[in-house]
Amino acid sequence: MTLKERYDGVIAWFSENMPSPETELHYDTxxxxxxxxxxxxxxxxxxxxxxxxxxxxxxxxxxxxxxxxxxxxxxxxxxxxxxxxxxxxxxxxxxxxxxxxxxxxxxxxxxxxxxxxxxxxxxxxxxxxxxDKAAMAVDTHVFRVSNRIGLTNNSKTPLATEKTLMRHIPGDVVPKAHHWLILHGRYVCKARKPECGNCGIKGWCRSYANEMKKNSGK
Structure with missing residues (x-):
């Protein structure tokens, strides 16, 4: 799978299944x-x-x-x-x-x-x-999920992750992608025990593919 195919697949799935993601912080101004x-x-x-x-x-x-x-x-x-x-x-x-x-x-x-x-x-x-500007906030969820999926390749810093994501995600999609990755990391692709069985993007996930290869070789 090429990097472009991975990005395209992840973006397409989230666009269809989470078309209007929002911050979970409550605010009025x-x-x-x-x-x-x-x-x-x-x-x-x-x-x-x-x-x-x-x-x-x-x-x-x-x-x-x-x-x-x-x-x-x-x-x-x-x-x-x-x-x-x-x-x-x-x-x-x-x-x-x-x-x-x-x-x-x-x-x-x-x-x-x-x-x-x-x-x-x-x-x-x-x-x-x-x-609604094309700005990618990289918190612990975005940093972890991006690397685990394979959107980044062992980025060492949040800034490196931000630059890579900004290079490959269309500008008009970036504000949504920020929420997609945070929410995915918070509820599905958890730090200690990712819930791969409930993951809609596992078909494009580098970590999941590597795990399947490892298991098939046993």
Whole structure:
């Protein structure tokens, strides 16, 4: 199987079976999505969705959060991972939004990455989810699934994975592909025990093919 055939097969299957994938983080504005994505680092979306409703109600915009105390914000998010660091990131990001962007969310990767707590992955999430731009956020699921399937070839870094995926996935498909790979990794192609029996793309999966070859040789 060629690399193009693998990409074409995976994209075709997901396009038919998951035509409108969406983030599982709950949000109502780009500002609130930013907060949710920052909170989701090394934390489950389920936990983030529990803590964000009262946080969003208390801080409707960057101006409100920029004026908040660390103690107040911490009390809203103390059940997520690394709450102390994330408290500081949220408040500082709000302050930078006010000071450098007039309270408006930047819509380019350079502007987004000026915000404390926002790395390349978070910036790409914002670009793809809010503005439907061709930006590939590589989290642990995307990194693992891409290599396991064979969309990448032992990429060493998230950036290498991002560049490879962007080279082979059509731009208009990239925002969906970001969700496809995350959701597939979260619910089917799990880290410790992938559920290959429930996998619709196993026919294009390098790891599955290698396992079948190994088993047939026994």
């Amino acid at each position: 780009p500002f609130h999505l930013l907060l949710a994505v920052i909170l989701s680092a090394q934390c489950t979306d389920k936990r983030v969705n529990i803590v964000t409703p009262p946080l969003f109600e208390a801080y409707s915009d960057a101006a409100a959060l920029a004026a908040a105390s660390e103690e107040d914000v911490f009390n809203f998010i103390k059940s997520v991972t690394f709450p102390n660091n994330k408290t500081r990131h949220l408040i500082r990001a709000a302050k930078v939004l006010m000071e450098e962007f007039g309270g408006e969310m930047p819509s380019d990767i350079e502007g987004l990455m000026k915000l404390p707590g926002v790395g390349r992955k978070t910036a790409n999430v914002m670009l793809s989810v809010v503005w």
